[in-house]
Amino acid sequence: MVTVELHINARKVKIDVDPDMPLLWAIRDFVGLTGTKYGCGIGQCGACTVHLDGNATRSCSVPVSAVGNQKITTIEGLSEKGDHPLQLAWQQEDVPQCGYCQAGQIMNAAALLRGNARPTDMEITTAMSGNICRCGTYQRIHKAIKKASTMRN
Ligand code: FES
Numbered sequence: 001m002v003t004v005e006l007h008i009n010a011r012k013v014k015i016d017v018d019p020d021m022p023l024l025w026a027i028r029d030f031v032g033l034t035g036t037k038y039g040c041g042i043g044q045c046g047a048c049t050v051h052l053d054g055n056a057t058r059s060c061s062v063p064v065s066a067v068g069n070q071k072i073t074t075i076e077g078l079s080e081k082g083d084h085p086l087q088l089a090w091q092q093e094d095v096p097q098c099g100y101c102q103a104g105q106i107m108n109a110a111a112l113l114r115g116n117a118r119p120t121d122m123e124i125t126t127a128m129s130g131n132i133c134r135c136g137t138y139q140r141i142h143k144a145i146k147k148a149s150t151m152r153n
């Protein structure tokens, strides 16, 4: 066991954990933020996507001890009032079906828009290709990202 300090959603949290434990476990079971989901556990589905210093990262595939001082942002910390352009567009386009994959989808899309405010259709498709939705909401996800990109200044 080691004591790890996480900088998560603008607060600091100290937890005593196995250093090899995936960050996803720390976020959900130790910090209690359950918006980030466990899907495959092997970096293949994107359900566990969070930001580390703004970069989309599969939290199931990062040991908690490797995070260091990087700032973790989860879906709960993406915006103060749930009014990030993507969250607004997601509501307007009624994107989710079961909803399980959607936090990961939004976090991946948010990292895309952060680095590319006006992505082309191809850039959206490429950036989102690693996020699996078992309900098949891909067309609405794409439409919502397009809409969100027009909301940004
Ligand atoms: S749970 Fe992390 S990529 Fe699937």
Ligand code: FES
Pocket (backbone or CB within 6 Å): 096, 097, 098, 099, 100, 101, 102, 132, 133, 134, 135, 136, 137
């Ligand atoms: S909305 Fe059900 S898995 Fe994507």
